[in-house]
Amino acid sequence: MVAGRGPTVRRRRLASELRRLRDLNAMTLEEAAQRVGWSVAKVSRIETARVGITSPDLTRLLDLYELDTSKRSALHALARTARMKGWWxxxxxxxxxxxxxxxxxxxxxxxxxxxxxxxxxxxxxxxxxxxxxxxxxxxxxxxxxxxxxxxxxxxxxxxxxxxxxxxxxxxxxxxxxxxxxxxxxxxxxxxxxxxxxxxxxxxxxxxxxxxxxxxxxxxxxxxxxxxxxxxxxxxxxxxxxxxxxxxxxxxxxxxxxxxxxxxxxxxxxxxxxxxxxxxxxxxxxxx
Structure with missing residues (x-):
């Protein structure tokens, strides 16, 4: 796992879930990027937890992957807390x-x-x-x-x-x-x-x-x-x-x-x- 001082655990878990959703939809990085109008580098950085993701951008990806509405709130909550610091x-x-x-x-x-x-x-x-x-x-x-x-x-x-x-x-x-x-x-x-x-x-x-x-x-x-x-x-x-x-x-x-x-x-x-x-x-x- 990546050092705790790099991407937070929550950001990495969100990135992992987004990769999983893309794989479930049988899309390459290039295809996903083209469909949402982003660069391949942006999608890659999000999926490798090198950068975080805004709520609107997360919604665009979840729309693309046709994720059920009932499952979206947990991922949005994860995105919101990904930048939060803990007591440690x-x-x-x-x-x-x-x-x-x-x-x-x-x-x-x-x-x-x-x-x-x-x-x-x-x-x-x-x-x-x-x-x-x-x-x-x-x-x-x-x-x-x-x-x-x-x-x-x-x-x-x-x-x-x-x-x-x-x-x-x-x-x-x-x-x-x-x-x-x-x-x-x-x-x-x-x-x-x-x-x-x-x-x-x-x-x-x-x-x-x-x-x-x-x-x-x-x-x-x-x-x-x-x-x-x-x-x-x-x-x-x-x-x-x-x-x-x-x-x-x-x-x-x-x-x-x-x-x-x-x-x-x-x-x-x-x-x-x-x-x-x-x-x-x-x-x-x-x-």
Whole structure:
């Protein structure tokens, strides 16, 4: 994906949808440009998200592609918000572009299904736990102030789960190994267990623990998150993070494999109630 400081995620999603509509109508760039009386370069720049698009111009394209009236309002709303800045822009100078892009996507998500085999997911971390993780990931290459900025960003992201109006749905399967792994002090781990138990009581959060006894499973390759969005034109995407970059999987067949893997994981993991019992046991044993 393009760096978060370039075209916004919303502009890129609109551009992608316009390309899809043109393809559905079996038109080349040249044909579309000729039909609306524009240069090929203008259509190309819009479809590659190099420039935005005005509402009248968007209407002309949607007329050309004969898009049903009931489906147009969402695309016009996307065009209007494509230039809007989010809270993360205040941290633009300190966030890696891949991370900034992910945060923009996450801000529009409706449902996340996540498998976490190394660490507790960032949306569920306590401040102390997050600080230890971020400090370790940066490997002393950044200042303490930079670490604190990253912690602040992570805590701000969690408002997606906690807001009163339309909080995101979040379903995580956490490998037991991630909960056993000592991150920071005993107090840090105790605080993390407490937070997991508190979040597990929320209607929009489901937490399951994959026990070590479950053995081998389809997701031995590592952590992934399936992200589903609120708008009908926004297809789901799988987010896979590596040490140096991020991968977004959008191919239907590959999406199916990740969905199938998550369904297998939640089937062999402990149920939500049994998972809470296990985390409570870990909390007791950490005293």
């Amino acid at each position: 822009d205040a941290y633009a100078n300190s966030l890696p572009s891949d991370y900034a892009t992910y945060i923009q996507l996450e801000a529009d998500v409706a449902f996340i299904r996540s498998f976490d085999n190394v660490l507790v997911h960032g949306l569920l971390q306590t401040e102390d736990y997050a600080r230890e993780v971020i400090r370790s990931a940066l490997m002393a290459l950044s200042s303490p102030a930079e670490v604190e900025r990253r912690v602040e960003v992570r805590m701000t992201r969690q408002k997606l789960l906690l807001r009163e109006e339309s909080p995101i749905r979040f379903w995580t399967v956490i490998d037991e190994a991630a909960l056993i792994r000592q991150i920071g002090s005993t107090g840090t781990m105790r605080g993390q267990y407490v937070k997991l138990l508190e979040l597990a009581d929320r209607d929009n959060v489901t937490i399951q623990v994959l026990p070590l006894a479950a053995g081998v499973h389809p997701a031995t390759a590592g952590t992934f998150a399936i992200m589903e969005f609120r708008e009908i034109y926004d297809p789901a995407v799988v987010y896979v993070e590596t040490m140096t970059s991020s991968l977004y999987v959008e191919n239907d067949s590959e999406m199916y494999w990740y969905t199938l893997a998550f369904d297998h994981l939640r089937a062999v993991a402990l149920g939500p109630d049994s998972s809470k019992v296990l985390i409570e046991k870990m909390l007791e044993e950490s005293t």
